Amino acid sequence: MPSFDIVSEVDLSEVDNAVQNVMREIKTRYDFKGSKSTVEVADGGIKIFADDDLKLKQMHELIRGHLQKRGIEPGQLDYQKVDPAAGASVRQTVAVKEGIDRDMARKIVKEIKGSKMKVQVAIQGEELRVTGKKRDDLQAAIQFVKDLSLEQPVQFKNFRD
Structure with missing residues (x-):
């Protein structure tokens, strides 16, 4: 996946x-x-x-x-x-600042789940793992997170098919 x-x-x-x-x-x-x-x-x-x-x-x-x-x-x-x-x-x-703190991680998870996208988000320490069935869903999730006005910059790593 x-x-x-x-x-x-x-x-x-x-x-x-x-x-x-x-x-x-x-x-x-x-x-x-x-x-x-x-x-x-x-x-x-x-x-x-x-x-x-x-x-x-x-x-x-x-x-x-x-x-x-x-x-x-x-x-x-x-x-x-x-x-x-x-x-x-x-x-x-x-x-x-390095790593995503708990409050910011919960906020991102809540926003993604509230958008009704077909992806699952899991908090893993100081990073979030986003999984989905289609590559297009993941790309939409990346764009959605980029459009959020977060106080701390985030990067997207380990994109796997």
């Missing part, structure tokens, strides 16, 4: 490459001259250290832009609370 998986994955090596590009750009930009602002990948997330709130916002834009160039959507990022550091400097952790 044909099937496919709905997953939410991030290539962490691409995140690392994007962060390195951001650091390279920070070193060459005039508005960051003399700044101690840094960005690094740690613990499956991104740690930002900026001189002030303005530089933090500029770094957010740089990170978003470089990640989008590398195929990572902004919805994969979860910005944590901004913590004050020494002086006027601030630090922030940005978690990179």
Whole structure:
């Protein structure tokens, strides 16, 4: 029986490459001259250290832009609370979301079942397995999930006939 998986994955090596590009750009930009602002990948997330709130916002834009160039959507990022550091400097952790959490999985399953498509959806850990009798039904399910306005981007893998 044909099937496919709905997953939410991030290539962490691409995140690392994007962060390195951001650091390279920070070193060459005039508005960051003399700044101690840094960005690094740690613990499956991104740690930002900026001189002030303005530089933090500029770094957010740089990170978003470089990640989008590398195929990572902004919805994969979860910005944590901004913590004050020494002086006027601030630090922030940005978690990179991977996997579909239970609430979002239940929402997707409910929407697909409510659409009366001839497919079955099963939650398997942090991914969803969608099975159906016809390939056309699965392609319709993929398009239906793409049209849902989900807060976290999803990918479709392991399409099998």
